[in-house]
Amino acid sequence: MSKDEYSQDIRPSDDLAAVEKNDGGALESTVSCAQGEVHDARNGEFKRTFTQRQIHIIALGSNVGSGIFIGIGKALADGGPGNMILAYLMVCVLVWAVLQTLSEMTIIFPTSGNFIDYADRWVDPALAFGAGFAEWLGWTAIVAAEAIFFSVLVDLWADGAVPLAALLTMFLVATFIIFLLPNSYFAWFEYVTSVIKIFLFLLIIVSGIAVLCGAGPKGYIHSGVNYTELGAFKNGFGGFARCALLACWAVGDQVFIGILAGETKSPRMSMGHATKLVPYRVIGMYMTSVILATFLVRSDNSRLLGGSGASGAAASPFVIGLRDVGIAGIPDILNAGMILGVLAISAEAVYLSSRILRTMAHQKLIPEFMAKVDSKGRPRWALAITVATSILLTYLALSGGGNEALNWFLNITSSSFFCNWLIIGFTSFRFRASIKAQQDPVFSAPFAWKSSKYPLAPAFLLAGSTVLLISCIYAGVKPLGGGGFTAENFFSYMLGFLIIFGFTLIYKIGMRTKWRSPSTADLTTGRRNLSEEEILELESYYKLSSWQRFKTYVQLW
Numbered sequence: 001m002s003k004d005e006y007s008q009d010i011r012p013s014d015d016l017a018a019v020e021k022n023d024g025g026a027l028e029s030t031v032s033c034a035q036g037e038v039h040d041a042r043n044g045e046f047k048r049t050f051t052q053r054q055i056h057i058i059a060l061g062s063n064v065g066s067g068i069f070i071g072i073g074k075a076l077a078d079g080g081p082g083n084m085i086l087a088y089l090m091v092c093v094l095v096w097a098v099l100q101t102l103s104e105m106t107i108i109f110p111t112s113g114n115f116i117d118y119a120d121r122w123v124d125p126a127l128a129f130g131a132g133f134a135e136w137l138g139w140t141a142i143v144a145a146e147a148i149f150f151s152v153l154v155d156l157w158a159d160g161a162v163p164l165a166a167l168l169t170m171f172l173v174a175t176f177i178i179f180l181l182p183n184s185y186f187a188w189f190e191y192v193t194s195v196i197k198i199f200l201f202l203l204i205i206v207s208g209i210a211v212l213c214g215a216g217p218k219g220y221i222h223s224g225v226n227y228t229e230l231g232a233f234k235n236g237f238g239g240f241a242r243c244a245l246l247a248c249w250a251v252g253d254q255v256f257i258g259i260l261a262g263e264t265k266s267p268r269m270s271m272g273h274a275t276k277l278v279p280y281r282v283i284g285m286y287m288t289s290v291i292l293a294t295f296l297v298r299s300d301n302s303r304l305l306g307g308s309g310a311s312g313a314a315a316s317p318f319v320i321g322l323r324d325v326g327i328a329g330i331p332d333i334l335n336a337g338m339i340l341g342v343l344a345i346s347a348e349a350v351y352l353s354s355r356i357l358r359t360m361a362h363q364k365l366i367p368e369f370m371a372k373v374d375s376k377g378r379p380r381w382a383l384a385i386t387v388a389t390s391i392l393l394t395y396l397a398l399s400g401g402g403n404e405a406l407n408w409f410l411n412i413t414s415s416s417f418f419c420n421w422l423i424i425g426f427t428s429f430r431f432r433a434s435i436k437a438q439q440d441p442v443f444s445a446p447f448a449w450k451s452s453k454y455p456l457a458p459a460f461l462l463a464g465s466t467v468l469l470i471s472c473i474y475a476g477v478k479p480l481g482g483g484g485f486t487a488e489n490f491f492s493y494m495l496g497f498l499i500i501f502g503f504t505l506i507y508k509i510g511m512r513t514k515w516r517s518p519s520t521a522d523l524t525t526g527r528r529n530l531s532e533e534e535i536l537e538l539e540s541y542y543k544l545s546s547w548q549r550f551k552t553y554v555q556l557w
Contacts, residue, residue: 061194415496
């Protein structure tokens with residue numbers, strides 16, 4: 001990590017979170033700058049319960065759930081290996097752009113609302129309303145989707161003996177019970193499950209390579225029939241479009257890490273590590289798994305999610321590959337680890353959704369009663385509404401059919417994610433314009449954090465997200481399988497975009513909000529200067545040798 005990635009401000013840690021109201025909207029302070037707690041006497045306060053080590057490990061394991069364990073099987077079936085690799089590689093590089101762009105703003109303003117707060121203060125409150133609602137719905141839908149994937153994984157053992165309703169109920173109870181406890185329990189739960197998921201990935205990679213080389217009682221050398229016989233680029237651009245959307249689902253939008261920064265004890269060090277570490281984790285782990293999957297299982301295997309079999313059964317391509325060569329034990333270990341993984345990602349979704357809803361309420365974009373935070377740092381109303389909506393969406397899968405409901409949940413989430421990436425990229429340019437217009441010296445300090453090779457990251461984010469939007473429109477207009485255009489298919493793919501566009505327009509007209517001017521945009525509220533403790537921590541860090549600094553990225557405790 002280079003020295004210019006942090007800004008050292010020798011002033012004491014001032015509390016700059018006085019409530020302000022700017023022309024053109026209802027921008028309110030979300031957090032305090034004080035070390036230890038995020039203060040907000042009006043609506044209660046969040047607690048800075050996440051340690052730097054917890055953020056580091058959670059950054060490694062966050063967003064790892066059904067999207068990579070099972071979803072890549074659907075991508076393989078829809079687009080073939082070539083389309084899948086290209087799509088996942090593009091989205092993985094976009095993750096680098098998201099984190100570079102978001103971290104520059106988050107390290108200076110570690111608010112619990114993150115990019116929704118930034119869109120409000122530097123662009124327009126109406127855009128924050130539209131983006132916030134879409135992000136909330138997208139992450140809430142993840143809970144329902146993970147519940148369906150949970151039932152798929154358990155059914156590999158139960159073989160239909162347990163009713164779907166019972167499996168969904170078990171999953172929801174296991175997910176929600178963690179939020180009855182203080183936030184510190186959630187932090188440790190995510191830490192432990194992230195460590196488990198890291199080792200699970202290592203097991204997948206090692207066992208996958210062994211299978212490719214012929215391991216197992218029924219083992220054989222995998223020669224890559226997906227590339228030579230079944231077509232590397234199935235369904236052309238339509239296959240790529242489907243793979244790209246599934247990649248967005250699998251990789252996640254990484255905003256979770258930015259939201260955590262609003263409740264961590266040292267946002268600058270934590271976000272700095274995460275921004276350097278996560279892109280390597282995403283590209284290394286995800287791309288290795290994707291490439292392995294293209295060799296392990298045929299793309300026409302009926303057991304894949306979205307496969308051609310009439311049964312509609314679904315399973316992880318890694319479990320399928322191991323079982324097919326007669327390896328016992330490891331598939332069950334993988335399945336158990338994947339079950340824990342989908343529980344963890346579901347808990348992340350509830351956490352993130354509740355914070356988004358609370359932020360919107362605190363900014364007075366929605367009724368303010370939802371912003372109340374209890375003495376344990378939990379936004380109770382926001383949590384209750386998120387939980388109720390998650391339950392409703394989950395049980396809709398029973399009435400509408402699991403596969404059909406799952407497709408809707410996947411599409412809503414994916415389209416919401418990359419549309420908000422567009423907003424993050426645009427907000428970054430508005431942020432820089434405000435700094436320039438007000439001649440703010442934030443980047444002149446010795447350790448000032450700057451997005452690497454700016455404006456490369458936000459520009460690439462805008463361009464890549466536009467490609468994803470085109471892919472989404474194409475998938476909505478031309479469904480796979482040769483079917484003609486249907487309104488249902490179109491809206492299932494475009495719902496995330498339509499929510500952002502429609503809700504932004506409605507709020508803009510109804511509330512008559514004003515476009516934020518760079519010369520008067522808020523660069524004060526929630527701004528966090530380095531504390532003396534953080535300055536000492538950074539000074540100690542840069543006294544370490546390169547090898548010792550590298551160890552801080554891979555150390556799991």
